[in-house]
Amino acid sequence: MSQTRKQNSSNGETKPRTSFVNKFFRGSKLTSSKTGSRKETNDIETTDFQPSNDAKETTTLDTAKPLTPDTASGSRMEKSEHLPPQLGPTAVDQSLDLNNRGLTPGDVRAVVAMLPLLPDLETLDISWNDFVGGTLRSITQQMHLVSKLKILRLGSCRLTTDDVRALGEALEAIPELEELSLSWNSRVGGNLPLILQKFQKGSRIHTLELVDCDLTSEDGTFVGDLLPMMQNLEVLDLSINRNIGASLNSIAQGLRSTSNLKVLKLHSCGLSQDSVRLLDAAFRYLCELKNLDLSCNKELGGGFEDSSAQLAALEHLEVLDLHQCSLTAADVASLTQVIPLLSRLQELDLSANRKMGSSSENLLSRLRFLPALRSLLVNGCALESETFTALAEASTYLPALEMVDLSWNKCVGGNLKLLLEMLKFLAALRVLRLSSCALVTEDVALLASVIQAGHLAKLQKLDLSYNDSICDAGWAIFCQNVGFLKELSELDISLRPSTSRDCGRWFRHLLCAVAKLSKITEIGMKRWILPTSQEEELEHFQQDHRGSIHFDLGEGQ
Numbered sequence: 001m002s003q004t005r006k007q008n009s010s011n012g013e014t015k016p017r018t019s020f021v022n023k024f025f026r027g028s029k030l031t032s033s034k035t036g037s038r039k040e041t042n043d044i045e046t047t048d049f050q051p052s053n054d055a056k057e058t059t060t061l062d063t064a065k066p067l068t069p070d071t072a073s074g075s076r077m078e079k080s081e082h083l084p085p086q087l088g089p090t091a092v093d094q095s096l097d098l099n100n101r102g103l104t105p106g107d108v109r110a111v112v113a114m115l116p117l118l119p120d121l122e123t124l125d126i127s128w129n130d131f132v133g134g135t136l137r138s139i140t141q142q143m144h145l146v147s148k149l150k151i152l153r154l155g156s157c158r159l160t161t162d163d164v165r166a167l168g169e170a171l172e173a174i175p176e177l178e179e180l181s182l183s184w185n186s187r188v189g190g191n192l193p194l195i196l197q198k199f200q201k202g203s204r205i206h207t208l209e210l211v212d213c214d215l216t217s218e219d220g221t222f223v224g225d226l227l228p229m230m231q232n233l234e235v236l237d238l239s240i241n242r243n244i245g246a247s248l249n250s251i252a253q254g255l256r257s258t259s260n261l262k263v264l265k266l267h268s269c270g271l272s273q274d275s276v277r278l279l280d281a282a283f284r285y286l287c288e289l290k291n292l293d294l295s296c297n298k299e300l301g302g303g304f305e306d307s308s309a310q311l312a313a314l315e316h317l318e319v320l321d322l323h324q325c326s327l328t329a330a331d332v333a334s335l336t337q338v339i340p341l342l343s344r345l346q347e348l349d350l351s352a353n354r355k356m357g358s359s360s361e362n363l364l365s366r367l368r369f370l371p372a373l374r375s376l377l378v379n380g381c382a383l384e385s386e387t388f389t390a391l392a393e394a395s396t397y398l399p400a401l402e403m404v405d406l407s408w409n410k411c412v413g414g415n416l417k418l419l420l421e422m423l424k425f426l427a428a429l430r431v432l433r434l435s436s437c438a439l440v441t442e443d444v445a446l447l448a449s450v451i452q453a454g455h456l457a458k459l460q461k462l463d464l465s466y467n468d469s470i471c472d473a474g475w476a477i478f479c480q481n482v483g484f485l486k487e488l489s490e491l492d493i494s495l496r497p498s499t500s501r502d503c504g505r506w507f508r509h510l511l512c513a514v515a516k517l518s519k520i521t522e523i524g525m526k527r528w529i530l531p532t533s534q535e536e537e538l539e540h541f542q543q544d545h546r547g548s549i550h551f552d553l554g555e556g557q
Helices: 002-010 020-025 051-064 069-080 088-094 105-117 136-140 161-173 192-196 217-229 244-255 273-283 309-313 329-341 354-359 361-369 385-395 416-423 441-452 472-484 506-514 532-544
Strands: 095-097 123-125 151-153 179-181 207-209 235-237 263-265 291-293 319-321 347-349 375-377 403-405 431-433 461-463 490-492 522-524 550-552
Touching: 105 136, 136 161, 161 192, 192 217, 217 244, 244 273, 273 309, 309 329, 329 354, 329 361, 361 385, 385 416, 416 441, 441 472, 472 506, 506 532
Parallel strands: 095 123, 123 151, 151 179, 179 207, 207 235, 235 263, 263 291, 291 319, 319 347, 347 375, 375 403, 403 431, 431 461, 461 490, 490 522, 522 550
Antiparallel strands: none
């Protein structure tokens, strides 16, 4: 999605458009950041900056000049009269969300013009706008006029070194800042002290997001030294900065001073076996931690063998993500003693750790001591029949489970009956993924019987893709019963990329079933080949349902 957006924003367009600033002052809809505007990226029309358009915008852009408090107040009243009634002046004055709006340099000048008119602004989000890069200084020069700002989001703005320097100079003007997001700006790396060096002890910052900023080892050391100044910090996300693993000693030392921390994300940070020992020593100081993400650190494997005891001290932990960490049998044995003690755990991701398959029987069996568990991901773990059996038996004690992903575990095929006994107790289950599990016809027939009995009444997403051994008779039985899944919104029965197959008569049963499902929007059927007669049936079906259900047949059809 972001790649598409960046291509669109970088391609020049010559077609004249209504300027952003004129549309705003005429009362065009501007969505508050609290209303989920990230999905609505086309509400505001923009135009690429062209010198020939300057004359047309001169009158409006003159407001970018610094205003006195009196003139700013008067202008704000005039502007508020043109705001859409559904927002009202307060919503706009306190929150300006321009996330992913394709802002042009001219639009940035319009933002500068607005800031003096918004003295009560608390949230400014201009993330995912490429042309902000190189122009941030014009915005930061107005920061003293929005001194009440609490949330500043500048993710993926292509910030330059000058932007970074200007931001660092401006942070003093917004002492009430609580959230700062600079993620996906590579120039932050190597320059982090320029931004954060003026943070003082007792800083109000509670959220700091620096995802994929190309941070250096020196930046990591700086973060470690800075953390004691940020005793209100609740969220720290340093993910996808592969060089900071070398400075984890400093970061771990700093974490001892962040007793209010609730979220720590170190996904893909180049952590090693020794990193587990360093973090383990810090965990006993993080008694409020709820979310811990150490995923995609492949060198972490083997580190938990002697250094996981303090994990048990995280008694409030609700999310633990260790996927793709190359966990060894010794790691699993150590985690078996710790994870069952995390009684508040709600989400556990152990996926893509293939070495744990034959050694995880005891760990999966002891999941029964986690009654609050809602999400369990063990896909791609090379589970064996014994471990799968242990999981199935433990799951009967997990009534809160909403999501189960067993994909890419071949042992499930032919043994789904064990899981089906479990499914009878999982009344809350909403997502079930069984992709590439070597399922056979008997498995889907048994699944159909459970569906018919009403045991999966709340299921919303079902993934049965890449199970090519199921014959047409099995798909027919399944499709005849899928109509009982009244809450279903997504279904995937795609074939493997290396195969293709003619669609059987069961396709008509599928159409009849989904016609009864009011919430379904997506059906994956990649590499199934529809004969002409079935293509016509699908076309008529789409016409009757006005295309509200998307059948993804891939590139072949």
